[in-house]
Amino acid sequence: MIAYQSIGTALGMALFAWLMQTGLSGVDRKITARIQKRRGPVWYQNFRDVFKLLNKRSVTHGWIFDLGLLIALAGAIGTAMFMPMAGIIPLQGYDNFFMITYLAALGVFGRALSAGASGNPLAAIGVMRGLTQNIGYKLPYMVLVIVLINYYKTSSISGIAALQQVQGWSVLKMPLGVLVAFISLHGMLGKKPFDTYLAPSEVASGPMVEFGGKYLGLLNIAHEIAVFVEISLFVNLFLGGGATLAEFLLKYMAVYLLSSCLGAVMGRLRVEQVVRFYYKVPIGLTILQVLLFTLLYGGVS
Amino acid sequence: MPKKQLPSRFYPVKHEMQTVEAPAEKISPQQRAETWEKIAQYFRANSLWMLNYCTGCCAIELPLVMTSRFDMERLGMMPMATPRQADILLVTGYASLKTLRRLIYTYEQMGTPKYVVAFGPCAVNGGIYHDAYAVLNRLDLYLPVDLYIAGCMPKPEAVMSGFMKLIELIESGKATGWKDYEQRYEWYKKNQLEAVGEVFIHDEFHE
């Protein structure tokens, strides 16, 4: 059976995920502001936002509305509990990639359930756009990770990170793949130009149209933890994880800040532009990368 | 010459606010609730989300306040898409019949605590539209206003200083318009129905 201290480590991982990512997203707002030649809020502004939201009384549309959001946050926390980070592996031996992906998808589905239960058509449109984008960026990402799993002969994330410490970062073996994975990551984080699903003027923030108060607060927490999981996954799989915590956090922050700088200077795409982009450029590059990889590192016998 | 006394409807009414006496020595539940309330007020004041819904001409000043020169995000304020998500309802123009119906409907959709900030003299006494046939002159009778910002229209500097005053009011616990709305709900409803007839229009062929 899993020991109690593992559960403690896992919960600590989730808490650390939330704290670090919320602070970092405040820094993201500051950087965006500076790029736009203004000051921006303090770096701990998102903490203030979350606590304000959790103190507000809002409306609900029924038990499915509540339940969906609880599933979303539970999925995010559950996923963060499995995430290894620089040698700290909360639940040894069970952190494989497919499990983390599907558990995170459960969180997304919970959010979709809640949005549908609000009864607002704008929410359904927003979720539909979000899921359409999901296909676009998840497909090349998962294909690339499957190639990596096949190469490293393990699907455990900590295992792949550890192997990269010895054999060199994956970015050296599949540079095109890392580029594609970064584009997918940018979409997963919901940054411009890929934040179509929550366009405030077009679909009035999409899935969150009827969320207020504690619902928005919980969603905020779930979003931050999910962002942590996504970026950690990218760093562990493609950038070599980290031998020490400092190295991991440095890479993490570099990826996140690069993504936020790119998001600050681009505009939002329309949903059909997003879909058409994702079905041409990343998939083409992925096919090219898989062919190159197969030629160089193993292939058809 | 004696100063002409304007009719009373031009002067906003000051409402009496109730203060609670805190007991002296040990931390009673009331004191604990007060401390929680102070902490909550700190968070509410420094993370105000305004509803991106502006009613009239004063709205033109808001993009200036939001963007790089006057940057309201450094106060923690951000525009939000729907009333469910927002804390502040900005009444940035005159309250006509149609607008007032929708303002009241939107205000009631917001979650508490919520604040109303009125721009310009139109909410005080009708401003330059005071003698129009469809304009209602005193917003205060229909929605509890927490702060007025002077100017027709107020410059961005005035808006920023107004927001900072609002933050001060919230932190000190003085911005209690939403509590007043709940307590004197019948009075507000009576005024609303007298002025507009019905807030939620009964069918889609009327406005």
Place this chain on the structure above:
Amino acid sequence: MNWLSLIVSLFLTGIAGYFIARIKPSLGAWIAMAASCAALLLVLLGGDALPGGPAWGLIRFEVTPLGWFFSLLIILVFSTNGIGSLAAKGRQHREPVYTMLYLFALAASLGVFAAENWLALFIFWEIAVWSSTFAIGLGNGRKGSVSYFGMSLLGSLMMLFAILAMGSAYQTFQIREALTAALQNPGPALMVFILMLGSSMVKLGIMPFHIWMPPAYTEAPDEFAPALAGGLSKLGAFTAFLVSAYLPISGFMGGSWRVKGLPALSYGLVLLASASIVFGTLMAIRQEDAKKLLAYSSAANGGYIIIGILMGTSMSVSGALVHLLAHALATTTAFSVLAVIVRQTGTSRMDALGGLAHRMPLTFLAFLTAILSLVGLPPMLGFVSKWLILQSLASQGLFLPAAAVVFGSIGSMLYAFRILSTVFLGQLKPRHRALRESSPGVLLSLAILSGATMGLGVYPSGLIQYTAKIEASLGMSETVQTAGLSIRGINGNLNALLIMGAFLIGMVIAGVIFFKAPRSRKVDLMDTYTAGEFIYSPELYHYGTQFAAPFERIYEKLPSISRVYAALASLTDDLGNLVKYLFFSPMPSRTALWISVVTILLIWGEVL
């Protein structure tokens, strides 16, 4: 108690049910339910050690672990469907025939799964097909049963040809003997393999043989659709298992042309199954009718099963077996729920429904379980099978099928959300305000199915150990390993209970924050954000039609397979018309010409 007596008693109960239901129609459903539940108990208690029973001419039975697994699956589907369809009314006129055909289909399926020789298998296969054809015909319209029978005929003919070829080449019709003999002298083995897999694909609905599924599932009687979708399509998977397990694909292919460790032919079939997954998912996203959406989803899920079978590793075969069970449970639940909805509202078009979760919450929860299982999200059983199949694809290095499986998983989220949000969530139409929760019988059957999905999803070890036993009985060298609560994979482990535990801890934390925060006030569905406008008609605020329009627009111009079939049909038509014109014309001179030509040829042949 032996298998022969079980099947014979089911047949006799069917005939008895016909006569009893002619007198009192409502008893027919009770008889069907009682008979299938009794069969379930007998099979469960007997285990896979049930004797096959005495031989009856050609018909001999032998219960193998694989056969027992499939039989249990199908009896579970039929019995829960039987419990669920007790509430159906208004079908008095067809009740006797329906009861008889229902029990015949069940008995025939049991016969297929335990048949000891190919001819017995074929006989029972045909009985199942004929029973279900007429059962589908009892619904609305004829196109469904005609297309079902037509495609099944194609599959059955392919299988018959393969059986006769094996019989003439190896002089035996015994299943195991024939297949092991095929290893020694490959001869017709290649053709047999292709034909048998072809017939499985027809039954499972893999592209390009999927066209019978949408009309059949839509037009079948609402109570029969769960049994048809969840149970009868699994007959194809059974023959696929038999053939690809006993005919190890390395043996007779001569060892040439391998792709990533798989023979090229298997890889080609795996690619076909992958295309079916992609195609099924894309088509499912487009549908406006809930039953058609589920039909295309079944076509896509058949692809997963074929990929798992053909890859042949321990994890993939186990994954295919688990996916069979997960798909059967989920599809039966989904179609049963749809039957309830069609009974109460009269339509299964998704934009005519909406908001039903607020009127029937328990039914909605069961449907949610089923849909989560179809998408493959933890903690349902569908996740375990997807995990197993993806792990084996990753370890084998089959990237293109892996891409298709990934696309299928993610795309299924889109159509799963579509059906949930348009039927159960969204705005409730005023005419549906009077709907009530389903009857207790239906709720019981839904509870059994959802409970099985969730329970096995959280604790799959027993199931996985049984699949290991099946793999051993099929002669596979290595079987899937379990260690305590976790499944030991090639590249990593899966502990479903741990995942559920982590999720529940997260739920507890979320619940604590949720209930500590201020209470929300409940508002009506129509009190929603409308940019300040006042809205009056819920029908206009339900987003249902052309749900994923930006995505659908990308592939709406793709040609459909039905055009190929239509082209083939018109070609045959033209050929027939030509023959008719030449040889069967009403003009006597043409007939006289042909008579003289044939006479001259005969005399020439005689003379020379």
